Amino acid sequence: xxxxxxxxxxxxxxxxLYRLLRGPSLPxxxxxxxxxxxxxxxxxxxxxxxxxxxxxxxxxLVAALVAxxxxxxxxxxxxxxxxx
Amino acid sequence: xxxxxxxxxxxxAALTMIGGIGAVRFPDVYSRMHAAAKAPTLGIVLVAxxxxxxxxxxxxICTLLLVVVLQLLxxxxxxxxxxxxxxxxxxxxxxxxxxLARDRSD
Numbered sequence: 001x002x003x004x005x006x007x008x009x010x011x012x013x014x015x016x017l018y019r020l021l022r023g024p025s026l027p028x029x030x031x032x033x034x035x036x037x038x039x040x041x042x043x044x045x046x047x048x049x050x051x052x053x054x055x056x057x058x059x060x061l062v063a064a065l066v067a068x069x070x071x072x073x074x075x076x077x078x079x080x081x082x083x084x
Numbered sequence: 085x086x087x088x089x090x091x092x093x094x095x096x097a098a099l100t101m102i103g104g105i106g107a108v109r110f111p112d113v114y115s116r117m118h119a120a121a122k123a124p125t126l127g128i129v130l131v132a133x134x135x136x137x138x139x140x141x142x143x144x145i146c147t148l149l150l151v152v153v154l155q156l157l158x159x160x161x162x163x164x165x166x167x168x169x170x171x172x173x174x175x176x177x178x179x180x181x182x183x184l185a186r187d188r189s190d
Contacts, residue, residue: 001090005131008097012124015104019116027113027170031120034162035107038124041155042100042131045148046093049135054144060151064128064158071162079169 002050006043013039030074037067089137096130099123113170121163128155 013036020032041063048056106119132148139145171184 001093005093005097008094008101012097012101012104015101015108016120019107019120025113025170027166028116030166031107031113031117034166035104035120035124038128039100039104041151042096042124042128045128045131045135045151046097048144049089049093049131049138052138052140054139054141054147057139057144057147057151061147061154064151064155068154068158068162072165075162075165075169078166079173081173 002046005046009039009043009046026074026078030071030078033074034067034071037063037070041067086137089134092130092134092137096127096134099130100127103127114167117163117167121159125155125159128152 016032016035016039018032020029020036023029023032041060044056044060044063048054048060100123103119103123106123107116110116110119129152132152136145136148139148
């Protein structure tokens with residue numbers, strides 16, 4: 001189960017990484033980064049479920065919050081760049 | 085009970101993969117955001133519920149619940165902030181009708 005889930009997540013991560021590296025505009029890269037951090041969060045939860053051990057679950061909280069703050073920071077940067 | 089958890093985890097991982105494929109295949113920024121913001125959010129919810137069947141500590145289950153609530157709150161906020169900034173200053177041309185620009189110019 002864990003290996004199948006990790007293979008699916010790896011395919012998704014490659015897709016988001018393609019969008020992060022290739023994306024023609026900055027919002028595309030932001031979408032790729034957000035998706036890549038979602039894949040990271042899901043991977044950590046799958047790992048914790050595989051080990052049947054809740055000790056890595058706190059890391060998920062930090063990663064999800066960093067993803068949100070990073071997305072909002074990029075959005076503010078896109079909105080106000082070149083104005084001042 | 086472990087079978088239910090396995091199925092939920094596989095469903096969440098498949099949904100995340102579908103979101104990634106949508107982020108590659110869709111034609112412009114807004115539809116890519118549509119795929120990449122919503123599908124992994126539901127994926128996180130399903131995987132967290134599935135992992136709660138495997139992890140039997142109540143502290144870890146409470147943390148997973150907190151993760152689910154925070155993700156459900158923060159993913160629409162982040163996607164909305166990105167799309168709003170993109171529409172104002174993103175230098176992205178839409179080749180069809182832009183209803184928001186039409187409404188803002190009224």
